Amino acid sequence: MMRTWQISTVTDAARARIAAARLAAACGAPPLERTRLAAALSAQLRQCLTKGGTWRLTLEEEASGGQCLLHAVVTPSLETCAAGAAPWRTTVSCPESARDAESGAVADENPEALAEALLGADEDTALVLDKLSEQEELVAFHREELHQTNQGVVALHAELDAAGRAQREAFAAERKARREAESARRRLTFLADASAVVTASLNHHEIVRRLAEVLVPEYAAGVDVWLFDNSEHADAGAARHRPAPHPAAAVVAARTGRPQYAADHPGGLPGVDDQPPSALNPDRPLLCIPLMARRASLGVLTLSPPGERWDPDDAVMLIELARRAGTAIDNARRFEHNRDIAETLQRALLTDLPDTPGLKLAARYLPATHGLNIGGDWYDAFRQPDGSVIAVIGDVTGHGLHAAVMMSQLRTALRAYAVDGGSPGRLLTRLHNFLHHLQPDLYATAVIARFRPGDPTLTWAAAGHPPPVLRTADGRVRILDAKPGAMLGIPLKQEIADHTVRLSPGATLALYTDGLVERRARGIDPGIERLAQALGGFGAAELEADLAGAADGILHPLLSDSERDDDVCLLLCHLSGV
Structure with missing residues (x-):
């Protein structure tokens, strides 16, 4: 269906606009679409009236795909078209076709119809305004929501930035702490190493x-x-x-x-x-x-x-x-x-060996290379009232001044006891009792040998000490390992026995302390064997001519592999040949 209006005045334009709105309403167009059609058509007709001339509005319905399309076309008259005016067209989708053939008609003489049309247009405008208000509220809501979201994003960025700064500061603090810890470790290591070197x-x-x-x-x-x-x-x-x-x-x-x-x-x-x-x-x-x-x-x-x-x-x-x-x-x-x-005390305690016819003596004392260079090792040789010579070598446990003082007391006590003329075993027994009562927590070892002028019998006794080594006149070497007594001073009552061995001119007896023969890694027995070999390596003429040199010759090979962590004492007793 097609409807046409001729428009040359404002009244014609108003009636055409009302007719178009009514037809759109009859076709079921929504108020928003009707209002858009009316507004667009009004704007176009206003332009047409401004240009002047006669214009024609054509409203045509077209069925398409189950719905109705309402086409509105404004075309100029022939003279207006010749003046260069162009047609204007718009289309509105409607749910259905207009069933009332007169739905678009507007009575020229009916003011009530015009008023009703005007009020209807206002109603559509009000609906549009309500819709616009809803959209504005929705826009405002979304604007506020977007603002809140932006604020959250800004706060999140601020938090992330603060977290980044805190992390960077933590990393910097960690690096600084690591450097300080490494410097402290280096200083402590240096202090420990330097202290060990200095002390x-x-x-x-x-x-x-x-x-x-x-x-x-x-x-x-x-x-x-x-x-x-x-x-x-x-x-x-x-x-x-x-x-x-x-x-x-x-x-x-x-x-x-x-x-x-x-x-x-x-x-x-x-x-x-x-x-x-x-x-x-x-x-x-x-x-x-x-x-x-x-x-x-x-x-x-x-x-x-x-x-x-x-x-x-x-x-x-x-x-x-x-x-x-x-x-x-x-x-x-x-x-x-x-x-x-x-050292002064040690030198004072070293004995000048007696000069005895038929008996040569040579002694060597070497302090330990570590510590106070003084210990409890000692040697002594002196005459008894009957003319016999007592040779003794001993070792007090421990080192330092205390051991040296006790060694001095034992030496003095032995000389005092020897005035009574006792045998070596008896002298050691008395020393044992003396040390046990004087120093219950201190012990000692000793060997005493007695030489009698003109008597080929050597009497000796030992208390916990390494055995004497004897080189006979014919060059054979014996270890006098008869059962010794226990250490001096231990809480044990004992009577230390004497032992005898026959000697001939040219024989040499070696008394020594454990520092000469004992090694931690090998024990004492291999050292005694080495001492025996060293003593047996000298001839009778060498021992007779230079006993002191022989003592040095024995010490050198036995101590060449030792750091001397203990005192060393050696006493050689040689019977001169007739």
């Missing part, structure tokens, strides 16, 4: 030399050690001692007992006082650390830095190393003092 010696000169070696060049470019007793000076570049002037900061450190830092800038070192630069070396900072021991200052350690200055943690480590070095130096000095006393 390994009991010679204070050696400690000073080693202290300079471990510090240069990692922690010091130069080292100076000032010891108060003799003002000894140790230079890191050379192991030598020479007097030298000392920086003022070192004097302050010596007087106050506190570390001092001398430089033209503050050191910032914990526990260290700042001082002006040294006049001796104003261009180099100096760290002067007192060497303390038992709250007394032994000297001052003066260091110059390997670079521009020290790290505070390095300074703390150096102060601790100086403390340990001071203790080591103090221990070494005390040891050296005790060693000097012990």
Whole structure:
């Protein structure tokens, strides 16, 4: 169905617009679509009226795919078309065709119909406005939702950024902590190793030399050690001692007992006082650390830095190393003092061997290479009232001054007991009782041999001691391993027996302590066999001519493979030929 209107005035345009809206409503077009059609048509007709002339509105229904298409076409008249005006077209989809043939008609003389059409248009406009309000509310809701989402995204980005910064800071802190831990581990390792090197010696000169070696060049470019007793000076570049002037900061450190830092800038070192630069070396900072021991200052350690200055943690480590070095130096000095006393006592206790016709004696005593160089080993030889000669060799358990003092007491007691003329076994028995009552926790071993002038019989007795070794005149070697008594001083009542062996001129008896023959890895028996071989290797003429040289010749092969961690004592008794 097609409907046509001629439009040349505003009234024609209004009626055509009302007719188009009614026809769209009759076709079931939704209010929104009707309003769009009316608004578009009104705008187009307004343009047409502005251009002038006569225009024709054509409304045509077309069935398509189960629905109705309403076409609205505005075309100009012939004269208007000739003036260059173009047709205008729009289409509205409607659910159904208009059933009322007059649905698009508008009565010219019916104002009520026009008013009704106007109100209907307003109703459609109101529906459109309601729909628009709903859409605006929906848009506002989505706008607020989008705003909230944006705020959340912004907050999330801020949180992510903060988390990133925190993570970066944590990584940086972890790297810093790892570096600090590695530096601390390096310092502790150095302190442990350096302390072991410095404290390994009991010679204070050696400690000073080693202290300079471990510090240069990692922690010091130069080292100076000032010891108060003799003002000894140790230079890191050379192991030598020479007097030298000392920086003022070192004097302050010596007087106050506190570390001092001398430089033209503050050191910032914990526990260290700042001082002006040294006049001796104003261009180099100096760290002067007192060497303390038992709250007394032994000297001052003066260091110059390997670079521009020290790290505070390095300074703390150096102060601790100086403390340990001071203790080591103090221990070494005390040891050296005790060693000097012990050696003096040991020399005082060594006996001058008697000159006896028909009997030659030679003795050797070598202290251990470790410790105080003094122990409980001793030898002695003296005459008894009847003219016989007593030769004895013994060993008190332990080392040091205590063992030396007990050895001296045993030596003195033996000489006192020998005045009564007892046999070797009887003398050892009395020494056993003496030591048990004098020092219940101290023990000793000994061998006593008695030579009588003109008597070829040797009487001997042993108490827990290695057996004597006898070289007979014909060159054969025997180990006198008859059953000995127990150690002297043990909580046991015993009577130590005598043993005898016949001698002839040219025979040599070797008495010794276990330090000569005993080795930790091999025991004592192989050492006794080696001693026997060494003694048997000498001829009678050699022993007769130079017994002291023979003693040296025995010691050398037996001790060549030993570090002498025990004292060594050897006593050779040779019967001269007639």
